Amino acid sequence: MYPDLEQIRARILQFIPAAQVTIVNNTGAAEQHSLLLDNAHARTIAAFLRDDADLRLDYCSNVTGVDWLDKEVTETKKVAEQQADGTEKVVEQKTKRIEPGYLEAVYHLYSIEKKSPAAIVIRLRTANRTDNVTVPSLTPVWRSCELQEREVFDLYGIVFENHPDLRRLLMWDEFKDHPMRKDYVSPDDYEWEPTPHDEVLTRAMQHYPQEEASRGDTEGAEK
Amino acid sequence: MSLSEPIPGSTIRAVHDDFHGDLLEVSMGPHHPSTHGVFRMIVTLDGEVVVKLKPVFGYLHRNHEKLAENNAYLASIPYTDRLDYLCSLTNNWAYVHAVEKLSGIEVPERAEYLRVILGELTRLINHCCLVGFLLNDLGTSFTPLLYSLRERERMLDMIEALTGSRMMCNFMRFGGLRTDVSSEWLAQLKTYLDTTFARYLDEQDALLTGNEILLARTQGVGVLKSDLAINAGITGPMLRASGINYDIRKVDKYSIYDRFDFRVPLGDHSDTYDRYMMRMLEMHESVKIIQQAIKDIPEGPFIDPKAKNRGLRPKAGEAYARIEGPKGEIGFHLISDGTGNPYRYRVRPPSLINLTVLEDMCLGQTLADTVIILGSVDIVLGEVDR
Structure with missing residues (x-):
């Protein structure tokens, strides 16, 4: 029986106590939930997932880049308000705030040795979409990320730290923008x-x- | 790695003295027939031996993924035909499989059988082509290729009779297929596989598999070690040629593949010859699967009548689904935000990822060998560049 996501999370935290691992729920019919890793420990966690005897996620199948734009969230809060005649009345107050967007790299992992039945999904997120777009590269852990991370860098502009050869893959070198971004x-x-x-x-x-x-x-x- | 250092584990001399002259940089492609499309390799040569190889991509880039994000879910099916245009039916299948996972659509029994038959027929067409073109890359100018293309045309005729198009089939739908398949068509396919195609396989085996020139040119050429193959995400016949028993039809048991009796051929020497043999042996297994499917296929609906195709709006969420395509794992990662268009549509292209190790396989080989090593990877540029 291959461990489920909760057990994998517990196992990571057991061996790398400083790591921050959050389970991201997938609301769709597929129910493929994923693990959000913190950028500081992502490389260590990835190497652990690959080498751990129980997990052996030796095969990184797919790397997807995703662009999440800034989102305007409206929150309704009930507040008591002092009326003109001195009485108090509960009114709904709407506050709008901007949830900052970010870029995301999603990795789908399998175990060839253990024949894992479903993909283990891990996600890395950048701080924002503009000036802080770095995540650690997982190419040193899985070579299969090499061309795919180059593609994500090319089309989304995520900078992968410590990638051995981070160049544009599909667009030409002189090209300025990142065409897969939602606001392109x-x-x-x-x-x-x-x-x-x-x-x-x-x-x-x-x-x-x-x-x-x-x-x-x-x-x-x-x- | 510095070019003046010898390559570890190879017999190539280091280039550091005045007697051996300079390194030569050759740009193979993008307009070169051996690169199977507009693909370019910048090869650095020491004499005739490759010391460095950098692939250049993107000449056929049309941002397929962005186009699909601006389209309805249904409208992307014909567009997946154009990814790997030799195997449009398996591309269709991988995509509808992902959408079915994303929105929880069930597929009726008969449709699953028909998908298996068409998927394996596509595998036959692809491997047929590959074996022919591989021999063409060896310099056997066109004769073996014509035998292969002759059979391919016969199979394409059958696909045309069914779908209306030779290569751009656009045949799968969410929850089933576009039309039903007649029993005459199935009988015709069975007769064809039992007679003409079986003869072609024997003929090809007799002509090529023990052929001295083929053996001399492919054995021990382009060796891919199994641990590197796993780490670099190599899939399909190339991975199995390196001796790794990993076939998604057996591992995931998607669709109804657990009902068929077939074997997974494995290579022993991880070289170009093994990769050629994988394709020959897989064709035999695919024929076996099709024959079992034709025997067992039940009556029933070919598409789930309740499955929504037009105006499909899956619940917000995401899904990754993969199938064993002829070239390797073809997968689709879809993210829905609840609207009629996918928020993110990602193709996992087996051709592109199998090229990750091209340089590792070519180092220390001659320039002429890079052509057959590339041929044995089996790429289609429509999928590499998307």
Whole structure:
């Protein structure tokens, strides 16, 4: 019987007491729950999962990058409020706050030696989506992550620390953005037109509003 | 690793003196017939021996995953055909399998049998092609390939009769298949496998398996050690050629694979010849599975009538599902946010991940060997670059 997620978590904490491991519940029909690892210990935990005699997760099948945008959460709270005539009344107060987004790398692990029946899913999260986008690379533990982490770096912009060869995989080296991010704007000039018109012009105006304004009518663009 | 150091465990001399000249960097591809598409290898040569090899990807990149995220779940099925265009039916299968897991859809008995038959037929087509192209890579200009392509066309004719298209089948649906399969079609397939295809396998065996040139060119070439193969996530016939008994049909027992009697061939020497033999032996096993499935197939619905295809909105959550494709583990990781489009749609491409160890297999071999080593990995660039 292969250990379940609770037992794996307990086993990690038994051997690496400083680690923070949280179980992330999956609400869908598949019920594939996952373990969220803290970035400081992720490499040690990964090596432990691979080498532990009971687990032997020697095969990392898949690495997925996910982009979670900033989320606006509305919270309703009941508060007692002093009315004008001196009585107290309970009213609902709505507060809005922004839950900051983050980038996530999801790894699906199996054990070839133990023939584990289902994937053990682990997740690593970056601090935010903009300036702190590092997670530790697990390529030193599983070589199979090498090309997949390069792909996630390329398309999502997650920087994998200690990756042996972190270059873009699919886009060309000079490319600036990360096209799989949810807020990526695709270029309007796949085929550049000197005098854009119709929907191409509309897209160009949205994409380069300042440029379009400064160019004026002299460019010959149909308005 | 510095290029002036000798490669550990190999007999190549170090390049550090004035007599042996410079290293030569050769750009193989992207426009080269031996690379099976637009794939490029930057090979550094010492004489004729490879000392460094860097693959370059992305020439066929069209951001398949992003396109699927902007589409409804159903609309992505025809698009999965274009991943690995030799095995569109197994791509369909892996995708609908993931969506069925994500939204808890059941598949009727008859549909499972038909999926197994079509999946194994796809495996036959893929391995047929691979054996032909591998021989082509050896320089046997086109003769063995034509024998293979002849059989492939016969199987594609049957697939066309069933799905309306040779390669872009678009045939699987959530909860079953697009149409039912007639008993005449099954009988025709059975006759074909018993007669013409059995003859082709014998013919190919007699012509090639003991062929002296094939043995000389492939045995001991491109050895992949089993511990590296596991660690690098190699799957499919390539992993089993390294002697690891791991077949997802046996391990996960997805669909109805626990009902069939078939064996998993394993390699002994982890070289290119073993990888060739894996494909030949797997074809025999696939024929066995199809024959059992045709014998046992029950009557019944070919699709669950309650399964929602159009306007499917799975509950928020995620699912990873994988099947044993002809090239290795093909998996789909889907994340739903409760809307009609997947929030995240990820393909686990076996071709790309099997290329992780290309350099390790080629070091110390000659430039001509890299071509057959790449051929034995079995890649389709539509899937590598997505």
